[in-house]
Amino acid sequence: MVNFSVDQIRELMGHPKNIRNISVIAHVDHGKSTLTDSLVSKAGIIAGSKAGEARFTDTREDEQARSITIKSTSISLYYEYSEEKGGPKTPYLINLIDSPGHVDFSSEVTAALRVTDGALVVVDCIEGVCVQTETVLRQAIAERIKPILFVNKLDRIFLELHCALEEAYQNFRTAIESVNVVIATYQDDLLGNIQVLPETGVVGFGSGLHAWGFTIGTFAAMYASKFGVPKERLQKKFWGDNFYNSKTKSWTTKQVDKQGKKLPRGFCKFILEPISALFEAIMNDEKDVYPKLIKKLKIVLPKEAEGQSVKPLLKSVMRTWLPAGDALLGMVVTHLPSPLVAQRYRVENLYTGDLKDKYATAIRNCDASGPLMMYVSKMVPTSEKGRFYAFGRVFSGTVGTGQLVRLMGPNYVTGSKKDLFIKKIQRTVLMMGRYIEQIVDCPCGNVIGLVGIDQFIIKNCTISEGDAVDASIFRMMKFSVSAVVRVAVEPKNAQDLPKLVEGLKRLAKSDPLVQCSTANTGEHIIAGAGELHLEICLKDLEEDFMKGAPIKVSKPVVTFAETITEKTEMTCVAKSPNKHNRLYMYAEPLDSDLCREIEDGDITENDDIKTRARNLADNYGWGIQEARKIWSFGCAPDAKANFLVDATKGVQYLNEIKDSMIGAFMQATSGGVFCDEVMRGICFKLDDVVLHADAIHRGAGQIMPCARKAFFACQIKSKPTLMEPVYVVDIIVPQTAISGVYNTLSQRRGTVEGKTDRIGTPLTQITAFLPVMESFGFTSKLRQNTAGQAFPQMRFSHWQLVGGDPYEEGSSVNVIVTEIRDRKGLKAELPVFADFYDRV
Structure with missing residues (x-):
C-alpha cells in the first residue's frame, strides 16, 4: 500500500528544509534501478518482495526487455524518518531521479544532475570504479552536487567469489579509495569536504537485487548496548586498521598480538562474519543452524517466507534483517543537503546574470515568495504521442496552473526578443515514475512537470514571470559526450x-x-x-x-573536421569580383589545449576582451594586441574552435567590412574546402586589406566571396589534413580472454593505453583509444573474439589527426576525403590552390 497521498506531498513541498533532490548515478549494470526499488518499496509503491526485480523506474518496454536504463525517470517519495529507534518521526520528501549508466545516454545524467542537489553513487564491489563512474562523478562535482556512495552487489562476494573476509574488505576499500581519488581530483572548495568515508555513515553496503543494505552506523547501533559504548565510537572502530582482541576484549591498531596471532579486523569480525555465517548456513540448507542464527539476530520473518528455502529464504531473511530502504533513507536524509542549503553555493554555477540582483538573491535563499526562476532540463514524452512535459526544477518563486510565464531559450539575451515566448501554463504535474499526479502549483526547491508549453521549447529553457524583463537565463548544461x-x-x-x-x-x-x-x-x-x-x-x-x-x-557515418598542420608558407591574396578590393591573409594551427578549452566553453566569444587576451598571452604565447583583436570564433551551428584575427595595421574602412568578413568566416568554417566538413583548430589572420574608396564598391556582395576564397586558399596552402573523433574504450574482461581484446583492437586501429588488474578478482580493466570510424560493430566483434566475456564502454575522448596528404593518392586521408566527397555528391577532383588564389 502507498504510504502517502498527493496532498501530503504538496504540503511538504512548502518546507524546503525537509526536501532532498537526488540523482542515482553509476556505471552501466552496477545496479542503480534495482537499488532504487528499495526506496520505492519503502514508500509503499511496490511490494517489498518485488524490490530488486520490478525495476519500477525503468518505465519503457525496451528498458525492461534490455535490462538497461535509457531515459532518466523522476519519482517523488514521501517518508517519515526517525534518527533514533522509537524517536519522533519527521516527514521528508525525496525527489529521486534514476539515470542511465550507459555512456551513450550520458546527456540524460547531465539533465538529471542539473535539477538535483545530491547524488547516490553506486559502485559494483567487484568491478569497482569504471570509466563511466568517473565521468558521472566528475559531472556531479562540476554541478556542485554532493555525493554519497553505495557499494553494491555484496551477495556476489559470498555466493560467487567465496573470498576471505579480509580480501572482501580490501575490495571495498579499493573501491571507496578510487571514488575519493576522483573526488579529490575535481574537488570544488565551495562544496567543502565531500570525501566519502565509511565511518561517518556516508557509505552504504549491500545488494540492490536482494534488497538488503547497511551502513557502519547500522551495526554500530546494534552493538552499542552490548559493548556499552556510544554508537559514534564504535563506528570509528568498525572501519580501517582497527583489530579486536577477543581474549583481552580490547581494540588495537596492530594486526598481530604479542603471541604473534593474527587478530580479526573490526569490520570483518562484527559485520561481515555474521552475514557470511547466515549466507553459508542458508545456502547449504543447514536446517539445524540457520533457525538459531535467525532467532539470535531477532529477525521476525514475514508470512510469505514460510516454506522458503535456499535463495528465496536468504533474500527474505536479509531484507528483513537489513532493509536497504532504511539504510539508503538514513544516508540521504542525514548526509545530503536540502535545497535551502544547496542553492546557496550552487547559484554561481547556475545563474548567468548579476549575482546580486533580485533573481540571484531569491535563488540563493530558495525564496518561495520571490520572483519565479525555473530551469527546464529535459522534455519527457507524454502518453499522448507527440506531446511533452517540460520537466525541470523551480529554484525560486512558485509556478502554478494558468500562470503567465516567460520562456527564455538558450540563445536569449536579456532585454532582447530573440528566443523568447510569453505563454500560459496549462497544468502542473508531479512525475511519479510511470504515472503522473496533478497538483495546483509547485514552490521552489522541487522538481515538476509543466503541460502546454512544449511546442515553444526545443530542449531546455529558463522560465520566469511574464513581466520579468530584466531576468537572465540559467547556464547551458555541459555534456560529457558529443554527437559524432x-x-x-x-x-x-x-x-x-x-x-x-x-x-x-x-x-x-x-x-x-x-x-x-x-x-x-x-x-x-x-x-x-x-x-x-x-x-x-x-x-x-x-x-x-x-x-x-x-x-x-x-x-x-562519422563527423570529421578539416584542419591544418603548419603556418601558411606565403600570404594568400584574393580579389573581390569587381577587382577593386584585395584581402591578404594567412593561417596558423591552434594549440590543441586551446581548442579543447573553447569547445568546453571555458573560453567564449562573450568573455571580457582584456581578460581573455591576458589568458591567451600567459598560457598560449599570444601577443596581447593580436589577442585583443579576435573578430570571431566562427559560431556556426556545428563549428569547432577557430579564430578570425585582425592582424592589420593602419587600414582604412576596416570596420565597414568586419561583418561581411565574419559572415564569410562562419560559412567557410562550417564547411571546409576538401569535403565540406567543419573546420577545427585554424586561426585565420588578416594581414592587409586594400579597399575601394567608395563604399558602394566594398559591400557584402564584394567582400564575402572574396573572403571565402582567401580562407580556402590559406587552408590549401597550410599542409591541410583531416581530424577524426576518437573514443576512449574501457573494457572489463577476465584475464583468460585478454588476447581476444588485443586482437580485436589491432584489427580496428585501436591503441592500448593502460591495463589494470582488479585485486581479488579474475577481472582486468583495459583502457584503449579507438577511432569512432572503426567502432561500428566493434562490440559484437569483441564479444565474438572473447566468447562473450568482454564488456566494452565507449565514450568520446578527443580529436586526432588522420595521417597522410590529401593530394597523395592512396593515403589514409585521401581515401577518407574521396569517400566523403563521393557520398556528398561533390566533384571527384580535389580543389587546388590555383582555384582560389588571385595573382597580383
Whole structure:
C-alpha cells in the first residue's frame, strides 16, 4: 500500500528544509534501478518482495526487455524518518531521479544532475570504479552536487567469489579509495569536504537485487548496548586498521598480538562474519543452524517466507534483517543537503546574470515568495504521442496552473526578443515514475512537470514571470559526450515526408543530446553519441513520433573536421569580383589545449576582451594586441574552435567590412574546402586589406566571396589534413580472454593505453583509444573474439589527426576525403590552390 497521498506531498513541498533532490548515478549494470526499488518499496509503491526485480523506474518496454536504463525517470517519495529507534518521526520528501549508466545516454545524467542537489553513487564491489563512474562523478562535482556512495552487489562476494573476509574488505576499500581519488581530483572548495568515508555513515553496503543494505552506523547501533559504548565510537572502530582482541576484549591498531596471532579486523569480525555465517548456513540448507542464527539476530520473518528455502529464504531473511530502504533513507536524509542549503553555493554555477540582483538573491535563499526562476532540463514524452512535459526544477518563486510565464531559450539575451515566448501554463504535474499526479502549483526547491508549453521549447529553457524583463537565463548544461555518429533518414513512402519532418522535430525535443538537421544535399541527418544511442533514437522516431510510418536509414557515418598542420608558407591574396578590393591573409594551427578549452566553453566569444587576451598571452604565447583583436570564433551551428584575427595595421574602412568578413568566416568554417566538413583548430589572420574608396564598391556582395576564397586558399596552402573523433574504450574482461581484446583492437586501429588488474578478482580493466570510424560493430566483434566475456564502454575522448596528404593518392586521408566527397555528391577532383588564389 502507498504510504502517502498527493496532498501530503504538496504540503511538504512548502518546507524546503525537509526536501532532498537526488540523482542515482553509476556505471552501466552496477545496479542503480534495482537499488532504487528499495526506496520505492519503502514508500509503499511496490511490494517489498518485488524490490530488486520490478525495476519500477525503468518505465519503457525496451528498458525492461534490455535490462538497461535509457531515459532518466523522476519519482517523488514521501517518508517519515526517525534518527533514533522509537524517536519522533519527521516527514521528508525525496525527489529521486534514476539515470542511465550507459555512456551513450550520458546527456540524460547531465539533465538529471542539473535539477538535483545530491547524488547516490553506486559502485559494483567487484568491478569497482569504471570509466563511466568517473565521468558521472566528475559531472556531479562540476554541478556542485554532493555525493554519497553505495557499494553494491555484496551477495556476489559470498555466493560467487567465496573470498576471505579480509580480501572482501580490501575490495571495498579499493573501491571507496578510487571514488575519493576522483573526488579529490575535481574537488570544488565551495562544496567543502565531500570525501566519502565509511565511518561517518556516508557509505552504504549491500545488494540492490536482494534488497538488503547497511551502513557502519547500522551495526554500530546494534552493538552499542552490548559493548556499552556510544554508537559514534564504535563506528570509528568498525572501519580501517582497527583489530579486536577477543581474549583481552580490547581494540588495537596492530594486526598481530604479542603471541604473534593474527587478530580479526573490526569490520570483518562484527559485520561481515555474521552475514557470511547466515549466507553459508542458508545456502547449504543447514536446517539445524540457520533457525538459531535467525532467532539470535531477532529477525521476525514475514508470512510469505514460510516454506522458503535456499535463495528465496536468504533474500527474505536479509531484507528483513537489513532493509536497504532504511539504510539508503538514513544516508540521504542525514548526509545530503536540502535545497535551502544547496542553492546557496550552487547559484554561481547556475545563474548567468548579476549575482546580486533580485533573481540571484531569491535563488540563493530558495525564496518561495520571490520572483519565479525555473530551469527546464529535459522534455519527457507524454502518453499522448507527440506531446511533452517540460520537466525541470523551480529554484525560486512558485509556478502554478494558468500562470503567465516567460520562456527564455538558450540563445536569449536579456532585454532582447530573440528566443523568447510569453505563454500560459496549462497544468502542473508531479512525475511519479510511470504515472503522473496533478497538483495546483509547485514552490521552489522541487522538481515538476509543466503541460502546454512544449511546442515553444526545443530542449531546455529558463522560465520566469511574464513581466520579468530584466531576468537572465540559467547556464547551458555541459555534456560529457558529443554527437559524432550520424545517419541519414528518409521515408520509404514519399507521402510520409511531412511525418518525417514533424517526427524529427519531436525527436530533437525528446533527447537532450540528439541533433536533427537538414544537409545541403537535402538529406535529413540524425547525429547521436554512439550506435546504441542512434538505435534508440531511430526506434523512437519510427514508432512514436512518426506513428509507425516506415523509414530507410543509411549506414552510420562519422563527423570529421578539416584542419591544418603548419603556418601558411606565403600570404594568400584574393580579389573581390569587381577587382577593386584585395584581402591578404594567412593561417596558423591552434594549440590543441586551446581548442579543447573553447569547445568546453571555458573560453567564449562573450568573455571580457582584456581578460581573455591576458589568458591567451600567459598560457598560449599570444601577443596581447593580436589577442585583443579576435573578430570571431566562427559560431556556426556545428563549428569547432577557430579564430578570425585582425592582424592589420593602419587600414582604412576596416570596420565597414568586419561583418561581411565574419559572415564569410562562419560559412567557410562550417564547411571546409576538401569535403565540406567543419573546420577545427585554424586561426585565420588578416594581414592587409586594400579597399575601394567608395563604399558602394566594398559591400557584402564584394567582400564575402572574396573572403571565402582567401580562407580556402590559406587552408590549401597550410599542409591541410583531416581530424577524426576518437573514443576512449574501457573494457572489463577476465584475464583468460585478454588476447581476444588485443586482437580485436589491432584489427580496428585501436591503441592500448593502460591495463589494470582488479585485486581479488579474475577481472582486468583495459583502457584503449579507438577511432569512432572503426567502432561500428566493434562490440559484437569483441564479444565474438572473447566468447562473450568482454564488456566494452565507449565514450568520446578527443580529436586526432588522420595521417597522410590529401593530394597523395592512396593515403589514409585521401581515401577518407574521396569517400566523403563521393557520398556528398561533390566533384571527384580535389580543389587546388590555383582555384582560389588571385595573382597580383
